[in-house]
Amino acid sequence: MSEAARLAPHLAGPAWILALDQTGGRGRRGRPWRMPAGNFAATYVFHPQVSPQQAALYSFVAALALEEALSRVAGPHARLSIKWPNDVLLNGGKIAGILLESLGQGGRISQLAIGIGVNLAEAPDPGTLEAGAMAPVSLRAETGLVIAPEEFLTPLAVAFDRLARQFATQGFAPIRAAWLARAARLGERLVARTGTETHEGVFETIDETGAMILRTAGGPMAISAAEIFF
Incomplete structure (x- = not known):
């Protein structure tokens, strides 16, 4: 680089x-x-x-x-x-x-x-x-x-x-x-950590910007940057 x-x-x-x-x-x-x-x-x-x-x-x-x-x-x-x-x-x-x-x-x-x-x-x-x-x-x-x-x-x-x-x-x-079609754990539960926050939900899709759409207890959430844990 x-x-x-x-x-x-x-x-x-x-x-x-x-x-x-x-x-x-x-x-x-x-x-x-x-x-x-x-x-x-x-x-x-x-x-x-x-x-x-x-x-x-x-x-x-x-x-x-x-x-x-x-x-x-x-x-x-x-x-x-x-x-x-x-x-x-x-x-x-x-x-x-x-x-x-x-x-x-x-x-x-x-x-x-x-x-x-x-x-x-x-x-x-x-x-x-x-x-x-x-x-x-x-x-x-x-x-x-x-x-x-x-x-x-x-x-x-x-x-x-x-x-x-x-x-x-x-x-x-x-x-x-x-x-x-090649996404790991699509449709399954996972954890996304975004700095100081942790969110858990079902990985539903990615949107047109590439953000992960996570279905949480509070509803769908778009996550543009996070560490993902299975």
Whole structure:
């Protein structure tokens, strides 16, 4: 992500930046992201020229592309799903995460970087994660497959390009429908923690802005940012 920010002003077009070693990885809210050797870490950086609200929806585009790429390399028997908004799960454990960072002014986004981390070879030590975090898994441990980061980039880039073009031409509706078809715990009870508040309810859907609609005891609630616990 840091290298993407450095290179972005000099890029003539979109680019993928692949890191084979990472010493300053970060996740949402500035949390550390640890990358054991053999895992995947890449950032897609481009100039979308969209509003901040539209830019945020690329999170769902990226999650779908990542799920599609993992499905392609792992085969039809891999049990994949997406935890709102964009963590990809394999056999119920977290195999990948996505982080968006943007720059812009005047209500427009001039640069968007989408960072993607995948546990291809090894899951991080659960003891290094925050309390309550979803148990991590790796592709190798769950399926026996060994794939190099360079190999994984191709199916991911192909899937992202196709879905990004669909988003640009058809809007969020088909992305939303495809995402809901892969959503983890849709229709089930879960807990959403939004800073100082905790809400419990049934995960009904996501709306046209990507917000989670939670049916609580007090009625439907739209949640745009939260930590989700099953």
